[in-house]
Amino acid sequence: MSDGRDSLWFYMDGNAQMKIQFVDLGAQQKRIRDKVEARIKKVLDHGQYIMGPEVAELEAGLAAYAGAKHCISCSSGTDALLMALMAYDIKPGDALITTPFTFIATAEVVALLGATPVFADIDPATFNINPALVSAAADKARGMGLIPRGIIPVDLFGLPADFDGILETARQRGLFVLDDAAQGFGGIYKGKKVGSIGDISATSFFPAKPLGCYGDGGAVFTEDDGLADKMVSIRIHGKGNDKYDNIRVGINGRMDTLQAAIMIEKLAIFEEEIVMRQKVAAAYTEALADVVEVPAVPQGYRSAWAQYSVLSDRRETIMKACQEAGIPIAVYYPKPLHMQTAFKYLGCKPGDFPESQRAAERIFSLPMHPYLKDGEMGYITDTIRRAATRK
Ligand SMILES: Cc1ncc(COP(=O)(O)O)c(C=O)c1O
Incomplete structure (x- = not known):
């Protein structure tokens, strides 16, 4: 799992303008x-x-x-x-x-x-x-x-x-x-x-x-x-x-x-940060709901938004576009536990847990932390929208 330091620079018009981190521990530390x-x-x-x-x-x-x-x-x-x-x-x-x-x-x-x-x-x-x-x-x-x-x-x-x-x-x-x-x-x-x-x-x-x-x-x-x-x-x-x-x-x-x-x-400052995470998640959901499957939060639940994870049949295309744009993306989890070598001895088969398998094949997580700026979120969601809708 990321320790939050895997930052990447991306360039607009040849100038270093933004640094997008998967988890920005530096902003909190400041x-x-x-x-x-x-x-x-x-x-x-x-x-x-x-x-x-x-x-x-x-x-x-x-x-x-x-x-x-x-x-x-x-x-x-x-x-x-x-x-x-x-x-x-x-x-x-x-x-x-x-x-x-x-x-x-x-x-x-x-x-x-x-x-x-x-x-x-x-x-x-x-x-x-x-x-x-x-x-x-x-x-x-x-x-x-x-x-x-x-x-x-x-x-x-x-x-x-x-x-x-x-x-x-x-x-x-x-x-x-x-x-x-x-x-x-x-x-x-x-x-x-x-x-x-x-x-x-x-x-x-x-x-x-x-x-x-x-x-x-x-x-x-x-x-x-x-x-x-x-x-x-x-x-x-x-x-x-x-x-x-x-x-x-x-x-x-x-x-x-x-x-x-x-x-x-x-x-x-944790409660305040959790509220800030709700705003980031809501902005992602609003910008992406028509191009990927966004996470559901049932009535009466509040997520801590440790990750903002979406599903798409075009995961590989979207991840490639994000990589080229300098946007860190992670896949949690590419292999459900029943398919991992450590648990081979349990004797499970790939089709035993079809919903977990299907999620593993289509899921990916976007940068998520309380200090994501509007400009960063706009850049991330524009990149994903373009890749998800490209003919
Ligand atoms: C669902 C879940 N359980 C347990 C752990 C283990 O926590 P730790 O890394 O602090 O040992 C993690 C950590 O990533 C986790 O995501």
Whole structure:
């Protein structure tokens, strides 16, 4: 995934006029640089690089933002997912139902614990797991001799999953819901912020995410005191009350104090940035809706717009035109998980999840960040319109 620095220059009339970035971390940094530097200096002065006071300060701020009782920060979005599954004692013989149209980490953590990811296809309108297919996936898991334990929906591209349907199936089947909110933090589902829906939410603060740090970072959120206690312990080698009396096997999953300090300043402007992202997305949709399939945002949802992804049968032509115009474009994801080499052992076939396959063949993502200027968006949408309608 892009770290947001893959910038390109393009030239108009022979003059360097604009620099379009897929994710512009520099524009944000310019806004808050003084505050970030002051925060970093404070950490250098107190010297508590591991679990310094900024970690608890950030966690309190994140929990308040999400409306969640507990927030436990950690070293990455992947470790956030891992800590959540470890809190449920996931082990070989267990099955977790998830989407094949996601980043590898969602299912990787399941396999890491020796459990089996069982996929359910996406709803083509939202790219998120289709709740109507979850029960059949749980039956399939049973048929394989596995015990279905939980559902891992993903808020793909920032759009919250269809939680009502997912939670209903979860209740009926006695499954937990772990929201992979790596891309969804900042989103809203029917009045509830992502981070406060389901049993545990896990998010990522990878630099290019809507809320990112300057390195790796992540967090889990839950309302459940028991799960929170377990994840606090798992984050630091399964510690008990005494640091050297470990009561379970855990990981080294702490967030650095320096990252927490930086993120406190980023969180302060996050809501404003999410609102700015809505404007960018709305402008894209208005300019492109008649030439490509633009993303749907169902009633009652707010996307965090981690990506603005569109579909077209003319993807290759459009991407070539964008490349020539110096516009960075990414494809998330060219290969669904069931077709990746790492999951070959699951024995899936290309046609098993036709909606994921179809999306993978036609999808591409445009530059997306809160600081895109009107001129840049006009240049991007003009280029795409020309390529999409060329005879
Ligand atoms: C859907 C999803 N899950 C999990 C992760 C893993 O997050 P991290 O890179 O912070 O480990 C990512 C990161 O790209 C993601 O997009």
